[in-house]
Amino acid sequence: MAVDADLAAQAVPGHGVPSQDPDPAAQHALTDSESRRESKSALMGGGVMAGAAAGAAVGVAVAGPVGVFVGGTAGAIAGALGGAAVGQVVEPQPPVGTDYEAAQPRSIERP
Known part of the structure; x- marks a missing residue:
């Protein structure tokens, strides 16, 4: 068996x-820049899903089956743009609590 x-x-x-x-001990801690990038990615992904669902609902109410496709697509685009805009104004907060401290790796040696 070959090792990747x-x-x-x-x-x-x-x-x-x-x-x-x-x-949790197997996980790597994110750097500050990775944490900011990941929080913005999550906001964009959430915006896409919320926008697609809202757009599809409005589309089916207004135009029937074709409206689902058009509304879902337009909603996904609007949601992604909205999520990106929100991501520009928010800063991720560090987790609070004892679970976060326990999940931090003690030391990671990289080759």
Whole structure:
């Protein structure tokens, strides 16, 4: 069995690859810039889903089956733009509580 060098570089000693191991000790902490980027991505994704659902609902009420497609598409675009706009004005807050502290890796050695 061949070892994937990219996955081996991501693995935390004693645990698996972070994307495949739900154990908090297997996870890598995000840098500040990664945290900001991820929060904006989540807002855009949420905007797309909310916009698509709202657009499809309005579209079906106004124009029937074709309106679902047109409204869903227009709503998804508007939702993505809205999520991106919100992402520009909000700053991610650090988690509060003891669970966050326990999930932080103690030390990660990279090759």
